[in-house]
Amino acid sequence: xxxxxxxxxxxxxxxxxxxxxxxxxxxxxxxxxxxxxxxxxxxxxxxxxxxxxxxxxxxxxxxxxxxxxxxxxxxxxxxxxxxxxxxxxxxxxxxxxxxxxxxxxxxxxxxxxxxxxxxxxxxxxxxxxxxxxxxxxxxxxxxxxxxxxxxxxxxxxxxxxxxxxxxxxxxxxxxxxxxxxxxxxxxxxxxxxxxxxxxxxxxxxxxxxxxxxxxxxxxxxxxxxxxxxxxxxxxxxxxxxxxxxxxxxxxxxxxxxxxxxxxxxxxxxxxxxxxxxxxxxxxxxxxxxxxxxxxxxxxxxxxxxxxxxxxxxxxxxxxxxxxxxxxxxxxxxxxxxxxxxxxxxxxxxxxxxxxxxxxxxxxxxxxxxxxxxxxxxxxxxxxxxxxxxxxxxxxxxxxxxxxxxxxxxxxxxxxxxxxxxxxxxxxxxxxxxxxxxxxxxxxxxxxxxxxxxxxxxxxxxxxxxxxxxxxxxxxxxxxxxxxxxxxxxxxxxxxxxxxxxxxxxxxxxxxxxxxxxxxxxxxxxxxxxxxxxxxxxxxxxxxxxxxxxxxxxxxxxxxxxxxxxxxxxxxxxxxxxx
Numbered sequence: 001x002x003x004x005x006x007x008x009x010x011x012x013x014x015x016x017x018x019x020x021x022x023x024x025x026x027x028x029x030x031x032x033x034x035x036x037x038x039x040x041x042x043x044x045x046x047x048x049x050x051x052x053x054x055x056x057x058x059x060x061x062x063x064x065x066x067x068x069x070x071x072x073x074x075x076x077x078x079x080x081x082x083x084x085x086x087x088x089x090x091x092x093x094x095x096x097x098x099x100x101x102x103x104x105x106x107x108x109x110x111x112x113x114x115x116x117x118x119x120x121x122x123x124x125x126x127x128x129x130x131x132x133x134x135x136x137x138x139x140x141x142x143x144x145x146x147x148x149x150x151x152x153x154x155x156x157x158x159x160x161x162x163x164x165x166x167x168x169x170x171x172x173x174x175x176x177x178x179x180x181x182x183x184x185x186x187x188x189x190x191x192x193x194x195x196x197x198x199x200x201x202x203x204x205x206x207x208x209x210x211x212x213x214x215x216x217x218x219x220x221x222x223x224x225x226x227x228x229x230x231x232x233x234x235x236x237x238x239x240x241x242x243x244x245x246x247x248x249x250x251x252x253x254x255x256x257x258x259x260x261x262x263x264x265x266x267x268x269x270x271x272x273x274x275x276x277x278x279x280x281x282x283x284x285x286x287x288x289x290x291x292x293x294x295x296x297x298x299x300x301x302x303x304x305x306x307x308x309x310x311x312x313x314x315x316x317x318x319x320x321x322x323x324x325x326x327x328x329x330x331x332x333x334x335x336x337x338x339x340x341x342x343x344x345x346x347x348x349x350x351x352x353x354x355x356x357x358x359x360x361x362x363x364x365x366x367x368x369x370x371x372x373x374x375x376x377x378x379x380x381x382x383x384x385x386x387x388x389x390x391x392x393x394x395x396x397x398x399x400x401x402x403x404x405x406x407x408x409x410x411x412x413x414x415x416x417x418x419x420x421x422x423x424x425x426x427x428x429x430x431x432x433x434x435x436x437x438x439x440x441x442x443x444x445x446x447x448x449x450x451x452x453x454x455x456x457x458x459x460x461x462x463x464x465x466x467x468x469x470x471x472x473x474x475x476x477x478x479x480x481x482x483x484x485x486x487x488x489x490x491x492x493x494x495x496x497x498x499x500x501x502x503x504x505x506x507x508x509x510x511x512x513x514x515x516x517x518x519x520x521x522x523x524x525x526x527x528x529x530x531x532x533x534x535x536x537x538x539x540x541x542x543x544x545x546x547x548x549x550x551x552x553x554x555x556x557x558x559x560x561x562x563x564x565x566x567x568x569x570x571x572x573x574x575x576x577x578x
Contacts, residue, residue: 461510
C-alpha cells in the first residue's frame with residue numbers, strides 16, 4: 001500500500017498560509033480570488049491548483065478536498081508507487097496530471113460542496129484506442145420523468161463515489177505524482193503505476209460505461225436500442241449520464257433492493273431521497289405529483305454575468321424582425337462578459353427547460369464567431385425576458401394517454417429583407433418542431449434549413465421530414481420500453497403518433513404521396529417517412545397520422561419567428577403550461 005502525502009496540506013492557522021504558498025511558487029502579495037474570477041471567459045466555479053491555493057477565504061476547504069480525493073483513491077488501491085525508470089524501460093508514457101477544483105451548487109445556485117479531482121492529462125496521452133462512451137439524452141430523461149408520473153412510480157437519483165475507478169485497466173498506465181504531494185518511497189525519482197481508470201483519461205468514461213453496462217445486463221436489465229443509456233426491466237427504469245443515474249420503480253423498496261444488488265457487485269453508490277435535481281436542473285414535485293423542471297440557478301448566473309440584475313423586464317425574448325449578420329454594424333465591444341460564454345449557457349437552458357427561448361437563442365448563436373453590437377442587444381433582450389421569468393420552466397402534467405404528438409412549422413425565406421441581398425443566407429428558411437409525449441414536451445428544435453427552399457411547400461416539407469427523423473426513433477423507444485415494463489392489462493399502452501401540419505400543400509403531399517414535376521426534386525430526398533403514414537387503402541399497417549391544424553393552434557409557431565406578445569404567451573401556455 002503506497003502512502004502519498006500532501007506537503008503542508010493539513011488545515012493551518014493564517015500565519016502559516018503564506019509559507020505554504022511561497023513553497024509552491026505563488027506570490028502572496030494582494031491575494032484575491034477576484035483576480036481570476038473576473039476573467040470573462042472562465043467559469044468562476046472551476047479553479048486550477050494555483051487559483052485554489054490563492055483563495056485564502058476557502059483555502060482550508062480546498063486542501064481538505066484534495067486530501068479527501070487522494071485518500072479515497074489510495075483506499076481503492078488505484079495505484080502503486082514505482083520508479084520512473086520502470087516506465088521508461090517498458091517504453092510507457094508517464095502521463096502528466098492536473099488538479100480540477102470546483103464549487104458544487106444546487107439548482108438554486110447555492111454552494112453545497114468543495115470538490116477536488118485529480119485528473120490525468122488525457123489530451124497528452126498517446127494511445128488511440130476506442131474512447132467513445134454514450135450518455136443519456138435529455139429527451140430520454142424527460143421521457144423517464146413522464147412515465148414515472150403517469151404510473152405513479154417513486155423516483156430517486158443515484159451517485160457513484162469515484163465512479164471511474166470501479167473499472168480496472170487491462171494494462172497498467174503510469175502517471176506523474178499529483179502536484180502538492182510527494183512520492184514517499186522514491187521522491188522525485190518516483191511516479192505512480194495506475195491499475196484503475198482515473199478521471200481525465202481518454203478511456204476512463206468508456207471503461208466505466210462498459211463495466212457498469214455489463215453489471216446491469218447481468219442483473220436482468222435491458223438496454224434501449226435507441227438510447228444506450230436507458231435501461232429497463234420489469235417494474236424498473238434507469239437513465240444514466242456518466243456517474244449520475246435516475247431510477248424509477250413502483251416502490252422505493254424495489255429501488256433499494258436493486259441498489260443492494262449493485263453493491264453486491266462491489267459498486268460504491270448512494271441513494272438520494274428524491275429525484276429533485278439532475279445535472280444542475282431542478283425538478284420540483286407538486287402536491288398533486290406533477291413535476292416542474294427549472295434552471296433557476298443558471299438563469300440567475302446569466303443575469304448576473306450580463307449585469308442586468310435591475311433591468312426592466314421584457315414580455316417576449318425576441319423582436320418580430322429577424323436578426324441579421326449586420327455586416328456594417330458596430331463591433332461587439334462589451335468587456336464585462338463573453339458573448340460565446342453567455343450563448344453557451346443560453347443554449348443549455350433552451351435545450352433543456354425553456355422551449356420559449358429556443359428561436360431567439362438560435363438566432364444569436366449564429367454570430368458567435370463575429371458578434372456585433374446588435375447581437376449583444378439581442379442577447380440582453382433574452383436576458384431581460386429571463387429575468388422576468390427566472391422561476392419558470394417545463395410543467396410535467398401528462399394526460400392519460402401514451403400518445404406522441406408532433407407540431408411542425410416553417411418560415412419561408414424569413415431572412416429576406418434582413419440580410420443583404422448578395423448574402424446567400426438572405427434566401428434561407430427556418431423550420432421548428434416540438435414533440436410531446438402524454439402532452440408534455442419531449443423534444444423541440446429551431447434551425448435554419450441548409451438548402452435554399454424554392455417555395456413555402458418546400459420549406460414546410462423539409463421541416464416535416466426533419467421532425468419525423470426525431471419522432472420515428474423515439475416512438476420505437478417509447479413502445480419498446482412500455483412493452484418491456486409488463487404493465488397491468490388496465491395500463492397496457494397503445495401508442496399513437498399524430499403530426500400537426502398547418503400548410504395545406506405539405507399536408508396533402510405527406511398524405512396523398514403524389515409526386516409531380518413541382519415536388520419530385522425535393523420529395524426524392526425527403527419522402528423516407530411515407531411507409532409509416534397510415535392510409536386505409538394503401539398502408540393500413542401505418543402508425544403515423546398526419547393531420548391539418550389551424551395556424552392559431554400551431555404549437556411550433558414560436559420556434560420559427562418572433563411573435564407579438566398575446567400570440568407568444570398563448571403558444572407558451574399550450575406548450576409549457578404557464
